[in-house]
Amino acid sequence: MKILELKNISKSFGAIHALENVDLDINPGEALGLMGDNGAGKSTLVKIVAGNFSPTNGEIFVAGKKTSISNPLEARNHGIEIVYQDLKLCNNLTASANVFLGREINSGFGFFSRLKHTAMNDRAAELFGELQSETRPHDVVERMSGGQRQAVALARTRLSDPKIVLLDEPTAAISIRQVAGILARIKQLKETGHAVILVSHRMMDVFEVCDRVAVLRRGNKIADKPIANTNPEEVTGLITGALEKA
């Protein structure tokens, strides 16, 4: 069964049609590469799945059930985690505070609840360890390198055990060594039955870890093929518009 199915998704921002009737689906244990030129609508699409935008039109099915994801908390409750293209970090907060932002560990209830700083710091340290990052929970994000910031955003996706992981250009700003690390992690996610959507401009990465590639052009999905049935030249042509459709 499909873990995620998008049907006829459209999204307009005023006069801009960022997405037009896009269908997309993904199975557990599958990685889908989502490619397209700047402004093609890739981020808009993943943000719709993550509950940041509601679609102007169309339906979303999670594990076969029709779902409306109207905010990020609902998306998380459906087992959807995301690393945003711009990471969405608060520079003034520590790494640990950023990881737990929006889902802090509390003791007590409501007004009388209290943040469990130690529990959160310990868990964050564990997550950074798993990600083989030297980031420390107490460090303020402001003073971090690109790779460390990436690790903070990635650690958020591991707080819960998600079913679907959305990665919006996770390899854009990091070193070769760290790219290899992220690709290895995507493979690991696949092996453990997670569905991964990888938005990327890097053809090599997509061909290395993805099972399928979908191409968006000006808000329309113009291709959706198994990696085995295509090649980088064809995908490049589809992205640039040299090839009309696949």
Add this chain to the structure above:
Amino acid sequence: MFSYNRLLFLIDHLIWGILVLVFVFFIFQSEYFLTERNISNILTAAAVLGVLVAGQTFVLISGNFDLSTESTLGLAALVGIWLIVPAGPTTFGGGIFMNPYLSIICSLSMGALIGYIIGCLITYGNMHNFIVTLAALLVIRGLMMAFTEGAPVSGFNNPSADVFYWLGHEKAFKLPGLGKISVAVLATGLVYIVCHLILKHHKFGRELYAIGGNRDAAEALGINVNRRIRQVYMLSGLLAALGGWMLAGRVVSIQSNLGETFIFTVFAGAVIGGVSLQGGRGTMLGALGGVLLLSTIDRGLNLMQVSVFWIKVIQGSVILVAMLIDAQRVRLKELSIIATSEKK
């Protein structure tokens, strides 16, 4: 070893060092400065300023401004007394003779309501917080003037206004060295403890820092930013009304200009205490330091019989110096980021 981080830490806690220096300076300048009576006066003056700065600190950390609190303070004091004292000359109340406890509840709720309305205008109306609170500052002051029609409302020597004088004037107990601690000082102390706990140890505070630091990220991670902003203004209005209650119990009559221009001191206190006008930075402890420094300087200069003009000049200069330090803080931080990234 020179380190930007260490320098930043120093600057962040500079306020306490300055406070000590200023304190010692005044001790040498005036023999009355270190008397119990004077210390108690400094603390009492700090109490009203303190609650307003506490409210402003929440607002500033969330990346907003609230210029309206001085007017809210005035109106809350006015309404609180007006509801309980007789109409007509000398008291000029409403002649409603409301139960004083009820009138305090009314006055505090009104403060919170004003804040809530401001929050709604900002979030639902999509208006800039500076403009909305500036307008509120004027509107509420105007209402106050219309309300009193120039005649000051007075609850002085009126037994039903005792609750006001209890908070404003009453001494709770005597502390050796610190003089008589007034109820107002205790109340403000309590406010600071609670506010500190909220900021540092509650999800609400954490979310305010996030909103002030990167509003867009806070929103994307599912924090209801607009709701938090409405709550912050509500809190600020409530604390302003609490300040009004304290002040109402310290003056003989409430003129329509009660609290006017107080907002400058409030901002000065917060900024001197290290609360950033850019949002996302500051602590209750720092804000408290700012409040104490301002009231200490004020009382000290008074004791030295410095003329009113010079007191104004000095206060203005203190604000400038604080802003200068804040600006260096931002620059130092950039330098420290460059320094750390170069090391890697």
